[in-house]
Amino acid sequence: MRNRTKKTAILAGVALPAMLWVGGFATQANAASITTEGNQYLALMNEMGGNPADFNIDDGKKLWAEKRGPKNASMEQCNLGLGPGVLKGAYAQLPRYFADTGKVQDLQSRLVTCMVNLQGFTAAEAMHDPFNKKGGNATDIANLALYVAKQSDGMKIDIPQNAAQEKLSYENGKKLFFYRGGPFSFSCATCHSESDKRIKISALPNLTMTGPNGAAKSYATWPAYPNSQGVARTLEWRMLACFRQQRFPAPKYTSNAVIDLITYMGVNSNGQTLHTPTFKR
Numbered sequence: 001m002r003n004r005t006k007k008t009a010i011l012a013g014v015a016l017p018a019m020l021w022v023g024g025f026a027t028q029a030n031a032a033s034i035t036t037e038g039n040q041y042l043a044l045m046n047e048m049g050g051n052p053a054d055f056n057i058d059d060g061k062k063l064w065a066e067k068r069g070p071k072n073a074s075m076e077q078c079n080l081g082l083g084p085g086v087l088k089g090a091y092a093q094l095p096r097y098f099a100d101t102g103k104v105q106d107l108q109s110r111l112v113t114c115m116v117n118l119q120g121f122t123a124a125e126a127m128h129d130p131f132n133k134k135g136g137n138a139t140d141i142a143n144l145a146l147y148v149a150k151q152s153d154g155m156k157i158d159i160p161q162n163a164a165q166e167k168l169s170y171e172n173g174k175k176l177f178f179y180r181g182g183p184f185s186f187s188c189a190t191c192h193s194e195s196d197k198r199i200k201i202s203a204l205p206n207l208t209m210t211g212p213n214g215a216a217k218s219y220a221t222w223p224a225y226p227n228s229q230g231v232a233r234t235l236e237w238r239m240l241a242c243f244r245q246q247r248f249p250a251p252k253y254t255s256n257a258v259i260d261l262i263t264y265m266g267v268n269s270n271g272q273t274l275h276t277p278t279f280k281r
Contacts, residue, residue: 051278064144126141131236146232193207216268
């Protein structure tokens, strides 16, 4: 019951602007105001708790323990970097280098490795249709990712930079972040290298900065449930969407380019608190 009056007032104050904001009818004159009010709306939704992605987490939990694949095995012995089966804190320390694959891997690429090695799926089977359709149901690997990520909710991000491969992944991610290309000569930095910028009504975090107002404003809040999508999404999907908005060719799922960019953002978010799943626009 506490703060009910305050919440009701905030909801009433942003209801119409939020509808305009989501519907895309904002004019340039009121876009900045609606951006602020829209952010208040999302903040309140996150504060109130209860996220549709909770259903995906439950499905992911079942998948984690379910015996599947040619080997009829579960994922319970999957090593995400902290030892076989250790989930608490694992997502907060990914991407990281894995000696058994000789690669820096993010959560989803590591899940593919475990599905292949533990359950006997082929890589193609494990990665089949990884991005669920807008307004549809999340795929198995997305549900697994949401479940694993949830186990690090509220923990500090601590992406390692110990191995040479991890340092190289960060540097490659940084280069890709500033690389300009495509028909409009865009880069990630075009939108995300300055503070207090927006495109129309969308606020743009500065992903080059450390601290609570830097990269963590985005990185620390994925996986998430974007209202505009009607389905839970992972950070790999968000990176794909950014490539599309830059008019770049779509990167391959779990590609080095995506993992390196995630590493760059993750290291810039180190020390900040992970909150997942969250609501997004």
